[in-house]
Each structure stands twice: as structure tokens, then as C-alpha cells.
Amino acid sequence: MAIQRPKGTQDIFPGIVEKWHYLEAHIRKVCSDFGYQEIRTPIFESTELFQRGVGDTTDIVNKEMYTFLDKGQRSITLRPEMTASVCRAYVENKLYSQPQPVKLYYMGPMFRYENTQAGRFRQFHQFGAEVLGGEDPLVDAEIIQVIWELYRRIGLRGVEVHINSVGCPVCRGEHRERLHSYLQDRVAELCQDCQSRFERNPMRILDCKNRDCQRLTVGAPTTLETLCDDCKEHFDKVQHYLRILEMPYKINPKMVRGLDYYQKTAFEVMAEGIGAQSAICGGGRYDGLVEEIGGPATPGIGFAMGMERILAVLEKQQAGWEDETDYKVVVAALGETAREKGFQLTMELRQANISAQMDLLGRGLKSQMKHADRVQARYAVIIGEEELAGNIAIIRDMKLGDQTETALESVKEYILDQINQSQREV
């Protein structure tokens, strides 16, 4: 049997790749408008980075990493997310000595060994942004605004922003105690996962999807109820700023994100109509992370969004992307000498930034014309023996169906004129 692509990966080819270009272009523009600069980091890193950065209790580290030993017996992992990498790069390159905060964004493939389903892949793409060195709640509001503004520009509708505060090391202890005593008597009724969470990371029991667990946590203390003064003020201010920007959001006290490094603000964006995996973006504040991986104490916040999922929502809405008006030219030449002339002409057109193609298979005129139609060429330039003898070419407007003759050396000028004219009409 022929070799096929690994499970959970995809080939993106013409017809679809244009949608990626569309999304990527908007992402770059929004980031640029907000003053974020692109960072590119390695696709693989030391396994230890993710173990420490993402957290040992997470599913990502426990069961989803692509980890292998390289020939030097180093444990290497294909990045499952990029926040840890960005923080590593920040520390390693001493970006903390540059003007703060450092505002970065990235796009690229991530890898997680999971079973696939709608909206879930083993190699998928994320766009994300991170702000390092800024602890003001205004930073939180700005970064959420980046997300919202992108969605506004690409016309994404039907999404909800959920926010929450999961507290900080100061107030987590109290929450943990109160949650423990609340659930103490009913631990046995929790699902298996939550029974182990009870000791390791009880907070996450709150957003367990198991029905029994949801029932048991109906009146359970949320992190919001136990926020320390600092966290509470921070959360209030984030909301205040979001309101100033007239950004709609919902407070979801039970949203506790799966990664260990989050504290204070956490947020998630949900979409409908793309299957069970409805989270299109997630993020939060991670003030202890940079220190955790060996850097100076540095506040940080960021998000990541799944580009496949964004495209899925756009597809669902049938929201398009602008058609690029591309004036393609196909040069149809017959006979060796004409083909040589045509080849030169094709090059000239391309040098003038006109998309031009020529038959490469030595086909007959009919086939070449048919091909010109198939590739939706606006103009066909026909050069045969007769034209060659008269040093002319036929220029056929494929859309209007009429054609004229012009001197061989003025073909380029003629087509440029035509293009200019029709652009003025539009």
C-alpha cells in the first residue's frame, strides 16, 4: 500500500492554502497594529522545558508529548505549545534587559499525540501572543483585545469570551482548603480523574465535564470567592478596562484552565458549530513561569488560538476572503520558433509583475486554449507560424471573447494598458 501521511496531519494545497494566507495576513496586521513583534523558536526543545514550563500534572506532559532521544541521547520533544519556548527565549536572550514589556507573537505548528477528531489534530497550528514584563491589568485587557480585534476584522461571529481569575499562590492555599473540606465527604463519588485531582490539583475538579462531578461541585467554592485583595483588585480592573473598550465577555467562575502555570486572569473563547472541540482560543496570566524556568521574576500573560478551528468557524459561516483580482495571461505558441518567442514574451510579462504561463507539454492550440480557460486566464496570447511571419500576436480577452492583433514587441504594453483600464473601471 502507498505511504500515507501520519495520523492527525494534513496536506494543505491550492484552494485551501489561500484561506491560510488570508488568516495569516490579518494576524500579522493586527499584531503590527498593536505593537507585537514576531518571534520564531525551534520546533523541538529539551523535554525538560515543557515538563517544568507546562507542568507535570497536565495531560499535555503526561500523555500527549512527542518525545524521543536524539543521537546524542538527549531527550527532545516536539513543541506541544509555545509559551514555554517564548519564555525560554526571553531568558536565554536576556530580553529582560530590553525596554519592558516585551510584546511578541508567533504562528506555527504544534504537536500533541492525541486521538484525532473534528478540530483536533496531532500537528496543528497556533497563533499566539505573549506579553512579558507587564503586570498591570491593562496588559490583560489589551491582549484580550488583540483576539477580539482579529475576530472583528476577519468577520468571525458567534463566539463568546469567557474570563475568570484563578488566583495566585497567596490565595490558592485557602481555596484549596475550602474546596477540600467541601468535597471531603464525597470524594468517592467523583470520577476517577477527579479523585486523583483531589490531591494533585483540586481546582480542576471545578471544570470537569463528568455529570456527577458537575453536580457535586454546584455549590463548591470557586476561586473567585477566595481571591486575595491583590487578585481581586486585578480582576476588577481587567473587567473595568474591557468595559471601557466595550468588549463583551462572560465571567465563568468554573473555568479553570488545564495548564499549571496560570494565575490570576484566565480566559477562553468558545465558538459554535465546529463539533465538540469548541475552544478556539485560550490563555491567561502566568506570573511565575519565567522564574520557574530559571529567569528573573517576570510577570507574563498570553494566549494561543487554533488556526484550524478559526478556519473551521469561517468555513461554517461561509465567510469568505476577498478574491484577489489576478490578471493571468496564458501564452499559446505553436511550433518551435513560436515557442521560443513565446517563452521570451512570458518572461517579459512576468518581469512586469503580470502572472503569465505558457504550455509546457507541447500541446495543440485547442488544448492550450482549453487550459487557459481552466486556469481562468484573463488573456490568451496566441503566436503561431502566421503571426510569427507577420511579427504579430493575437491577444484574446477570454472574458469578453474578442481578440485583436498587435505587434509582437508591444504585447506587454498592450496588456498593461488593458489591466490599467479595467482597474480604473472597477
Add this chain to the structure above:
RNA sequence: GUGGAUGUGGCGAAGUGGUUAACGCACCGGAUUGUGGCUCCGGCACUCGUGGGUUCAAGUCCCAUCAUUCACCCCA
């Protein structure tokens, strides 16, 4: 890791045990020996996912296996 669904030519899709496995689209060629989009004609299946089994006979039944897909967990 767990559960369900599916697996016929490039794509979509008939086929409910029995001659050379429909059809549509796409692709290639021809009908005007130099001109597209419509029409007509023709071309394009050495594994019906793979391997076993049942049967005189299997794409059609059974088993296994692989793949795809949806869902659970979790996440983007």
C-alpha cells in the same frame, strides 16, 4: 487509552452471493488538420483497504488487521 460509524477508479456514488463491477464529476483526446467556456463521441479499474475463512461461487457472509471519521478524557 476507550467507544461508535465507515473503507468500491482522482473525487462522489450504485451494487441486498452468481456472466466482461453501473452512473455522475474531474482529467486526457477527438468532432472545424490554428483558438476556451455549451453539445456530441471516445479514453481512463493487474489488489472492490489488507490478510485469512465459509461457499460450487464473495465487493456482497464470518474473523482478524490497518486506515479514515465522529465521540469520551483533555485541549487549540
